[in-house]
Amino acid sequence: MIRTRVPDKEQAKSMIKAAMTEISYLKTLPPRPEAAATIIRGIYENFRMLGDALLRSQGSEPTGTDAHKEMIDALIQLPVKTKRPLQVLDNLRTLRHNINYKGYQPTKDDLDDVLSMLDSCWEPLLAEVKRQVG
Numbered sequence: 792m793i794r795t796r797v798p799d800k801e802q803a804k805s806m807i808k809a810a811m812t813e814i815s816y817l818k819t820l821p822p823r824p825e826a827a828a829t830i831i832r833g834i835y836e837n838f839r840m841l842g843d844a845l846l847r848s849q850g851s852e853p854t855g856t857d858a859h860k861e862m863i864d865a866l867i868q869l870p871v872k873t874k875r876p877l878q879v880l881d882n883l884r885t886l887r888h889n890i891n892y893k894g895y896q897p898t899k900d901d902l903d904d905v906l907s908m909l910d911s912c913w914e915p916l917l918a919e920v921k922r923q924v925g
C-alpha cells in the first residue's frame with residue numbers, strides 16, 4: 792500500500808547520499824563466504840533505499856508488508872539500460888528475505904551473483920534516481 796504525502800526531495804537526496812556512502816564501503820569488503828550474508832543484505836538495503844528515495848521525492852510512502860516490494864518495483868520500472876535486466880532486483884529482495892527470515896546461508900555463488908547485480912545495475916539506477924529527484 793502506498794500512502795500519499797508531501798514530496799520530500801531533501802530527504803530523498805539525503806537517502807541517496809547515504810546509500811552511495813554505504814555502497815562505497817561495502818565494495819571494500821572482501822567477498823568471502825563468511826561475509827556473504829552481510830554484504831548481500833547491505834547491497835539490497837541500498838538498492839531499496841534508492842527506490843524509497845525515488846518514491847518519497849514523488850510524494851509516495853510505501854507502507855505495510857509490501858513496502859520493500861514497492862520500493863524495488865519503483866527501480867525496476869525506471870527507463871535505464873543495464874547489463875542485466877532490472878528484474879534481478881526482485882531476486883535480490885527474495886534472497887535477502889530468505890537470509891533474514893528463513894536462516895538461509897548464502898553461498899559464494901549467491902554472493903558473486905549479487906556483486907554482479909551491483910556492478911551491472913547500481914550506477915545506471917543511481918544516475919536516473921538522482922536525475923529524477925533533482
